[in-house]
Amino acid sequence: MSEKAKPQQIFYNTWGSQAEEHESYFSDIEDIAAFIAWGLEAQQSGWSITPHQMSTIAVSQHKEKFGTVRVYCTLASTEKVKREWRKTIKSWKERLTGDDSPRPDRHEFTLQCLERDMIWYRLVYQQAVRLWPQYEKAITCAASESHLLKTPRELEEAVRRGELRKIEADRYRRVIGG
Numbered sequence: 001m002s003e004k005a006k007p008q009q010i011f012y013n014t015w016g017s018q019a020e021e022h023e024s025y026f027s028d029i030e031d032i033a034a035f036i037a038w039g040l041e042a043q044q045s046g047w048s049i050t051p052h053q054m055s056t057i058a059v060s061q062h063k064e065k066f067g068t069v070r071v072y073c074t075l076a077s078t079e080k081v082k083r084e085w086r087k088t089i090k091s092w093k094e095r096l097t098g099d100d101s102p103r104p105d106r107h108e109f110t111l112q113c114l115e116r117d118m119i120w121y122r123l124v125y126q127q128a129v130r131l132w133p134q135y136e137k138a139i140t141c142a143a144s145e146s147h148l149l150k151t152p153r154e155l156e157e158a159v160r161r162g163e164l165r166k167i168e169a170d171r172y173r174r175v176i177g178g
Contacts, residue, residue: 037062
């Protein structure tokens, strides 16, 4: 099976420098930033009346800056993790039936939230790249969690160049596979 050719990248970093056929470039990038920000904080309702929060990511701002997507966010946001922790403990207490099930560990819960957020972050960015492949460079080059968008080989290269510690690379590898 042949690898699908990547579309030519469209990338501008100065307003007014874009070709006429790309006159909407900067507003497109702004819209993509909004799409990613909304995706990172997404809720899913499914069959439930109460929506389920898909992550504990908190987005503080999103915008186009120098022709790139900028989404400023915090993975495993303290406030959102606290909210999810309260729900978890409430659910645990409701399930208690004398079987001595151990109380969930808060530190472990926070780490699980972080790992889930890392996976969600990667998925949302991958979806944006699939929808707008011609803007992949503009979408990914300024990502705050850029290591989550790398391949396992790129992670190894980052460790080799000293850009990333091995322990950090191992955490990212658990999320991206490889």
